[in-house]
Amino acid sequence: MQQSKRGVLLVNLGSPKSPEPKDVKPYLDEFLMDKYVIDVPFLLRALLVRGIILQTRPKRSAEAYKKIWWNEGSPLIVLSERMHKKVSAQAEVPVVLAMRYGQPSIDSGLKALRDQGVTEVLLFPLYPQYAMASTKTIVELAQKLVAEKYPDLHLHHVPAFYNQRSYIENLARSIREKLAGFEYDHLLFSYHGIPERHIRKTDVTKSHCKMDSSCCATKSPAHEFCYRHQCYETTRQVAELLQLPKDKYSQSFQSRLAGDKWLDPYTDVEINKMPAKGIKKLAVVTPAFVSDCLETLEEIAMEANHEFKENGGEEFMAIPCLNDDDTWCATVAEWINDWAATGKVFAPRTAEVTA
Incomplete structure (x- = not known):
């Protein structure tokens, strides 16, 4: 029997492609139309988001994004990429970065891992605390994609690490x-x-x-x-x-x-x-x-x-977030390597997701 090859998908929130209203609007649409962000029936959510919020909020949000935008791009994306680079350099298995909203998508991340021969994926939501609008929406979308497009992938996920x-x-x-x-x-x-x-x-x-x-x-x-x-x-x-x-x-x-x-x-x-x-x-x-x-x-x-x-x-x-702090990145890589070696996350705990 062929041994499974393991890989990791780091997932953060995401960001618009630019701080311009034309790019902020589709990002907000994807974000706010998530049933775990605004948890009301679809028709009411669509009326609220597309009929009211998206008529005015993209312009205001774009102005806020412009205040923080870096020359390299969105701070969240740039910092996530820096973290990913450091973690990947220390990880013993392939590590790919994705965003729940916007690009790079979870779909593209799963595909990238599969194309590297990975059959067992550790989904790693970059949220210390569990919430419907963060961890749950990431896990459920990944499950859906695996069931529909990547049935050969076996999915696990990192539980909330708030108390690790x-x-x-x-x-x-x-x-x-x-x-x-x-x-x-x-x-x-x-x-x-x-x-x-x-x-x-x-x-x-x-x-x-x-x-x-x-x-x-x-x-x-x-x-x-x-x-x-x-x-x-x-x-x-x-x-x-x-x-x-x-x-x-x-x-x-x-x-x-x-x-x-x-x-x-x-x-x-x-x-x-x-x-x-x-x-x-x-x-x-x-x-x-x-x-x-x-x-x-x-x-x-x-x-x-x-x-x-x-x-x-x-x-x-x-006080800045942990971002790409060297010690923090080494910790994440250690968690990944522990899972790669034992199949367990935060041993003796493990969280397996069935697609």
Whole structure:
């Protein structure tokens, strides 16, 4: 029997091809029409997205992208490519990069691996915490593509790594290094927000998640897929490793949309209140992302910075994501090599996806 050949598909969010409305519009259409991003029936989603949102938002989003765009292209794409290059150089199996939205697509990534003779694929969503609108949509699209176009591929996926010790150590080290010499008053952990109903939908117990301070701290099978719990657990473990006093840090959620109840407290509201509380020097870290993007570079480093100072703040530091940090890339390569050698991810845990 021929031995299977293993390969890895790293998957990040994606980006428009350019910061021009003509390229931002199709990207937003693909993103917002995802049933796990706006989780309403298709006709209502199409009416909302194509009938309302896409009539005005591409122009506004394009202006935001223009503020952060690099000469080499989209920061998220460029940083993901740099990370991919470093990981590939240390990995013992083929590693390909893809995006959930835009290019390079998951379809092209699976094809590239198959064309290299790969028969067993480790799908690696580059999201530390599990959410419908990130991990789940990547896994389900990959499953669909394998079933329809690549039936010879056997698919596995990396589970949420929010509490993996090596990830926590990388994040804590990066924060410590960036904060060296900055006498901050407070460190804010800002995570991307999601609607509260997404938490309830992913609750495998159908009863545990109460969206209060007790359920996330009470052990439950629901935590394997609970974004809120996983965010708080990441914060707790990093703060513990950094030996942060409880009054020295806090957590919030950014990027909410109007009309629904999203996870709170809200980042913009919290930041705007801080100067009046005596917090004049603020550092913000964004652990829901491993690569800097619009939500970190524009929403936090620019907009939140501006609002903080408008409200009386004096100094503001947006701590970069892990990006292509050498030690972080070595950690990812080590995870990949462990799987390539043993067939297990974060041994003894393994997560097999059946197409």
